[in-house]
Amino acid sequence: MSTNLKTKFEYYKNLTNTNLENFFNELNYPQIISSGMKYSVLNGGKRLRPFLLLATLEMLNIDIKKGIPSACAIELIHSYSLVHDDLPALDNDDLRRGKLTTHKKYGEANGILIGDALLTHAFYLLSEKNLNILSADKIVKIISLTSKYAGINGMIGGQTIDIESENKQIDLPTLQYIHTHKTGKMILLPIEIAIIIANLDDVKSNVLKEYAEIIGLTFQIKDDILDIEGEIDKIGKPIGSDLELNKSTYPSIFGLEKTKEILQEKTKEAKELLLNTFGETSKILIELADFIANRDN
């Protein structure tokens, strides 16, 4: 990661975490839920989704403060999805980032309720905390989009088909549905929210959405590659867990070398799209595309 990108990541991450902490400080009772919400969210994540929202706003010359409640809400939704995914009935994971998963620490019943509370509170932040920052029209658009991308037509849809596809040979369209929905929509969401906040014209909006769709895909492809080639202490989960679940992935369909080629091609495409439309102002988002393709965790 370039020093420039690293500095930006740190900056947006700290800003997001500070605001998340402030929002959490308003919550007290029941203590096990408020404490579990904090534990699940303030866990040392990179805050990629807030980064996307805030960096896009900055590129478009919009005060990034306007994106803070939405950025935090997206992190609550992302976190709730991890909390529920880790449950025994789903992935049954005991550890996340080297720490006990939420249901392991707070018990399974509370794990379910903490996830529910995070999801619900995301919509509280989107409505209540955007009130004096954005027009009501924009808030309603943002909430509509968020509920669509997080729900049956977005993340939950992708997660469902992902589970259904375990131990099954699936075709490329199914794999692509999983990628675009399970992780893709929640990477598209912060960029689309920035577009709404900035009132961006259609041409520029479409370029940004295409960029977001591509990096959503490269993010997933790189994850699949790391699952084969990564170092366990860097990626924080066992290598080969996809193989173990017999998951179809880009490498299992195209082979590892071809997958790496696709990753580089797609990354190049995303970068060129931005450069042609936004020029030098898109420097940070261009560096991000490279980072996603080349990261080691």
Place this chain on the structure above:
Amino acid sequence: MSTNLKTKFEYYKNLTNTNLENFFNELNYPQIISSGMKYSVLNGGKRLRPFLLLATLEMLNIDIKKGIPSACAIELIHSYSLVHDDLPALDNDDLRRGKLTTHKKYGEANGILIGDALLTHAFYLLSEKNLNILSADKIVKIISLTSKYAGINGMIGGQTIDIESENKQIDLPTLQYIHTHKTGKMILLPIEIAIIIANLDDVKSNVLKEYAEIIGLTFQIKDDILDIEGEIDKIGKPIGSDLELNKSTYPSIFGLEKTKEILQEKTKEAKELLLNTFGETSKILIELADFIANRDN
């Protein structure tokens, strides 16, 4: 139930169900989630919460169409809470209204995801389906209120303390917290949404909120009485299940006779409040208060 009240119940219920079905018809893939969402919601419920919203609007002379998306959204939230409550880690129930619970029919992983999808879709209805019906300002207020009353400071808070209190002697304030939050907030919600839609003045709003809080309580007290005295084929769950879980209830704190007195007093109070402020126009909501106190299931 009076013929008058019965007719109204049927009317609002059919209206709610028709609209729920229409909203569900927009959902297809993944089939197991869309099918599970329908199964969990279209299960023969009384639609008490939509009734409260629509009857209040009608009393206030507001077109009840303005309340339909919100009424449906509340039912999705109510249903998701039942789906998650029934899970093995929580109440571990196999049957609801004589049919398999959602996780028993669709598997536990899908049960969790179906609940998540219902909760998320409620906010989709509140934002997207209210768009051409209510002003954006009102929509944002409704969403903020809904997320508050369904989340850690509302229903989820109450549910958490209810679970924590099993097999424990709890004091009256704790029991009242459970009642006002676990069931109370979601009974208050439809009436407060009607208040927002109708732009009602503070004096009348406060009377309606007080009414809603009282019937939220009497609803719960009556449930506790039915758990002791009800007939199994009418209430659809085993008698004495509270006793079995060693749950503190109004009867366990005050005794059965005193609890019945409280129920009648509170019901009288709710009815007088309405009659004094809204006169004859409040007839249906007054009949509802009686129905809640005297129902046999």
